[in-house]
Amino acid sequence: MTSGVDTETFAQIQEAVRRFTMERLIPAEREVEETDTVPAAIVQEMKDLGLFGLSIPQEFGGVGLSLSQEVAVIAEVAQAALAFRSVFGTNVGIGSQGIVIDGTDEQKAEWLPKLATGEATASFALTEPDAGSDAGGLRTRAVRDGDTYVINGAKRYITNSDSATILCLMARTDPDRKGAAGISAFIIPTDTPGITIGKPDKKMGQRGTRTCDITLADVRVPAANMIGGDALVNQGFKTAMKVLDRGRIHMSALAIGQSRRAINEALAYAADRKQFGQEIANFQLVQALLADSQAELYASECMANDAAARFDRGEAIPQQAACAKMFATEACGRIADRAVQIFGGAGYMVEYPVERIYRDVRLMRIYEGTTQIQQLIIAKQMLKRQAAGEKL
Amino acid sequence: MKVLVPVKRVVDYNVKIRVKPDQTGVETANVKMSMNPFDEIAVEQAVRLKEAGTATEIVAVSIGPTQSQETIRTALAMGADRGILVEADADVEPLAIAKMLKAIVEKEGPELVLLGKQAIDDDSNQTGQMLAALMGWPQATFASKVEMKDGSMDVTREVDGGLETINVKLPAALTVDLRLNEPRYASLPNIMKAKKKPIDTMSPADLGVEPAKRLEVLKVVEPEKRQGGAKVESVAELVDKLKNEAKVI
Ligand SMILES: Cc1cc2nc3c(=O)[nH]c(=O)nc-3n(C[C@H](O)[C@H](O)[C@H](O)COP(=O)(O)OP(=O)(O)OC[C@H]3O[C@@H](n4cnc5c(N)ncnc54)[C@H](O)[C@@H]3O)c2cc1C
Ligand SMILES: Cc1cc2nc3c(=O)[nH]c(=O)nc-3n(C[C@H](O)[C@H](O)[C@H](O)COP(=O)(O)OP(=O)(O)OC[C@H]3O[C@@H](n4cnc5c(N)ncnc54)[C@H](O)[C@@H]3O)c2cc1C
Numbered sequence: 001m002t003s004g005v006d007t008e009t010f011a012q013i014q015e016a017v018r019r020f021t022m023e024r025l026i027p028a029e030r031e032v033e034e035t036d037t038v039p040a041a042i043v044q045e046m047k048d049l050g051l052f053g054l055s056i057p058q059e060f061g062g063v064g065l066s067l068s069q070e071v072a073v074i075a076e077v078a079q080a081a082l083a084f085r086s087v088f089g090t091n092v093g094i095g096s097q098g099i100v101i102d103g104t105d106e107q108k109a110e111w112l113p114k115l116a117t118g119e120a121t122a123s124f125a126l127t128e129p130d131a132g133s134d135a136g137g138l139r140t141r142a143v144r145d146g147d148t149y150v151i152n153g154a155k156r157y158i159t160n161s162d163s164a165t166i167l168c169l170m171a172r173t174d175p176d177r178k179g180a181a182g183i184s185a186f187i188i189p190t191d192t193p194g195i196t197i198g199k200p201d202k203k204m205g206q207r208g209t210r211t212c213d214i215t216l217a218d219v220r221v222p223a224a225n226m227i228g229g230d231a232l233v234n235q236g237f238k239t240a241m242k243v244l245d246r247g248r249i250h251m252s253a254l255a256i257g258q259s260r261r262a263i264n265e266a267l268a269y270a271a272d273r274k275q276f277g278q279e280i281a282n283f284q285l286v287q288a289l290l291a292d293s294q295a296e297l298y299a300s301e302c303m304a305n306d307a308a309a310r311f312d313r314g315e316a317i318p319q320q321a322a323c324a325k326m327f328a329t330e331a332c333g334r335i336a337d338r339a340v341q342i343f344g345g346a347g348y349m350v351e352y353p354v355e356r357i358y359r360d361v362r363l364m365r366i367y368e369g370t371t372q373i374q375q376l377i378i379a380k381q382m383l384k385r386q387a388a389g390e391k392l
Numbered sequence: 393m394k395v396l397v398p399v400k401r402v403v404d405y406n407v408k409i410r411v412k413p414d415q416t417g418v419e420t421a422n423v424k425m426s427m428n429p430f431d432e433i434a435v436e437q438a439v440r441l442k443e444a445g446t447a448t449e450i451v452a453v454s455i456g457p458t459q460s461q462e463t464i465r466t467a468l469a470m471g472a473d474r475g476i477l478v479e480a481d482a483d484v485e486p487l488a489i490a491k492m493l494k495a496i497v498e499k500e501g502p503e504l505v506l507l508g509k510q511a512i513d514d515d516s517n518q519t520g521q522m523l524a525a526l527m528g529w530p531q532a533t534f535a536s537k538v539e540m541k542d543g544s545m546d547v548t549r550e551v552d553g554g555l556e557t558i559n560v561k562l563p564a565a566l567t568v569d570l571r572l573n574e575p576r577y578a579s580l581p582n583i584m585k586a587k588k589k590p591i592d593t594m595s596p597a598d599l600g601v602e603p604a605k606r607l608e609v610l611k612v613v614e615p616e617k618r619q620g621g622a623k624v625e626s627v628a629e630l631v632d633k634l635k636n637e638a639k640v641i
Contacts, residue, residue, distance in 0.1 A: 005584060006587070008462075008465075008587075009583060009584055009587050011462075012462070012465060012466065012469065012578075012583045012586075013580050013583055013584075015426075016469075016577060016578055016580065016583060017580075019577070020577055045577070048577075048579055049577055049579050049580060050579045050580030050581050051580070053580075053581070054580075058584070061581070063580045063581065063584065
């Protein structure tokens with residue numbers, strides 16, 4: 001049961017984030033797009049505001065939002081270009097939650113306060129060149145040597161790794177067990193000898209975000225850096241999946257934020273643009289585009305809110321999280337596409353934000369589990385139900 | 393030195409104001425409310441004075457409906473130390489506000505009262521001046537720059553002709569203008585800490601003030617819609633229109 005912060009304080013928090021998004025982030029979108037960088041001054045402001053610590057418990061200096069509250073706040077920030085959220089997204093989501101959920105007391109005390117302020121930043125390193133959707137097939141090896149582990153392998157597309165202080169990295173500790181069972185999670189400071197971070201990837205969208213390859217050659221870390229300590233040896237994949245369940249709801253919130261923005265932009269344009277002597281918003285075919293988008297957004301919001309509320313009540317939500325992530329991100333793709341359509345030729349031009357949104361939101365259907373992988377998760381839960389003789 | 397900052401809850405500056413159909417005022421039901429932007433600048437200045445070691449305590453005061461507590465919380469989140477809420481109607485007139493502030497000033501003994509130059513709802517631009525007069529204090533209005541001296545302050549004021557710098561002795565009332573500073577965003581951890589800072593609640597009667605109405609609003613109407621422009625053929629036609637249609641020359 002996670003109650004987060006009280007309702008009145010939360011209203012102020014949400015308002016503060018909304019205002020910051022409107023006054024500081026949205027006006028800086030063009031600069032981020034042109035320079036492919038989130039300006040250092042804005043990164044600092046996001047740290048000062050407390051965005052890096054949204055999901056870290058208050059006892060460690062974070063804001064300690066419940067997942068329901070995190071959804072509301074992230075949907076506000078995600079009205080702005082997704083690059084801004086990406087800067088602190090790994091600290092709030094996949095980078096820090098492994099430690100929050102399964103870390104030892106010492107690991108929490110050492111890292112969470114710094115992650116909450118943004119003094120330290122974390123990346124989540126699961127994917128490898130030959131292990132994407134099949135993350136359980138990862139090959140990076142961690143071999144115990146006295147009080148240390150020696151790690152060798154390669155990671156791919158790791159968000160924020162070029163600026164991260166630590167990696168929450170999954171590696172195989174038991175080579176005899178194939179698949180997910182032999183994997184452990186480690187906290188690895190990026191200044192450890194043997195780590196090489198590659199050049200940032202060139203991407204379709206989300207300019208201003210960074211992903212890089214990482215190679216690990218004889219990287220030696222204390223055994224105490226295993227998340228959860230010796231008790232959780234070979235349990236790292238479970239940690240990763242807990243992180244991703246929560247992360248999928250976070251991702252739904254991103255999709256909701258971008259969907260709202262795309263709809264706002266399209267609606268304003270349709271109400272203003274005249275063809276055939278009147279505003280195009282008067283045409284029923286344009287209204288149909290708008291209405292479909294609104295209904296899909298509403299469905300996304302309902303799913304994310306319900307899944308988050310269940311999570312906060314302590315329910316296991318693999319199916320709901322997968323449904324929400326799949327639906328909200330796929331819907332967002334359609335909503336962005338309709339927004340471009342409503343803009344006509346202007347929608348294809350870089351000077352209008354819908355062109356960027358169209359490219360930026362494409363990623364959400366791929367990372368943190370592709371749509372197909374979400375389908376597999378949902379179907380697996382359904383088949384379990386069938387096998388157990390349960391009906392809806 | 394103790395600093396008092398009155399903060400008013402007003403319709404948010406982003407909201408498109410609508411006039412009530414009966415023309416008695418503007419619509420405030422279900423409308424987003426927030427701190428008067430000039431008051432935010434005043435709070436920011438007070439917090440800067442505290443950070444500079446000049447101010448020792450900042451007290452935020454709001455006079456208005458119960459929800460004005462949220463406005464005080466915003467000030468507390470920005471860095472004020474405690475709050476005073478005087479529960480009253482939303483439309484207390486400037487003179488009554490100034491009288492209540494006087495009673496609070498006499499009780500609290502601040503050396504400086506920092507106010508917004510005006511509230512963006514009624515644009516009265518009176519409270520600071522009235523408070524100074526009631527207290528018999530010097531006043532410095534429309535401040536765009538403030539420099540603290542020993543027992544006084546140099547205040548640069550934005551006046552019609554340019555910038556005027558005056559020196560006022562403390563205690564004093566200071567009203568701030570837009571360009572004095574850029575208010576900070578209250579950080580999320582500070583918003584949570586603000587919850588624990590104390591707010592005293594009192595009534596106008598506790599302060600010995602009866603907020604009687606002295607002014608009567610006859611009607612409130614929307615500004616006239618802007619008419620579309622027109623092209624003129626010649627200078628002569630323009631002059632003719634300015635003279636005979638617009639009647640401005
Ligand atoms: C910008 C970006 C940032 C990223 N950030 C991170 C990060 O910070 N940390 C991290 O660990 N990873 C990160 N990733 C990696 C991301 O999670 C993977 O790209 C994703 O999981 C897909 O893996 P893949 O790219 O190897 O594709 P593949 O797994 O090769 O998939 C290719 C296609 O095959 C389909 N497919 C695969 N298996 C099946 C199946 N069994 N049934 C049906 N269809 C299947 C997929 O759905 C997809 O359509 C990031 C990726 C990108 C692009
Ligand atoms: C890259 C590019 C290259 C181009 N090259 C050329 C070129 O070489 N020569 C040239 O002449 N033009 C060119 N164009 C212009 C192109 O043909 C127009 O952009 C297109 O016809 C749409 O017009 P519009 O952009 O004004 O959109 P609008 O007409 O404003 O349309 C906006 C939206 O309203 C919808 N809409 C409009 N009217 C109605 C209605 N009555 N009922 C329902 N929906 C309606 C549209 O379907 C669209 O979704 C080019 C455009 C681009 C982007």
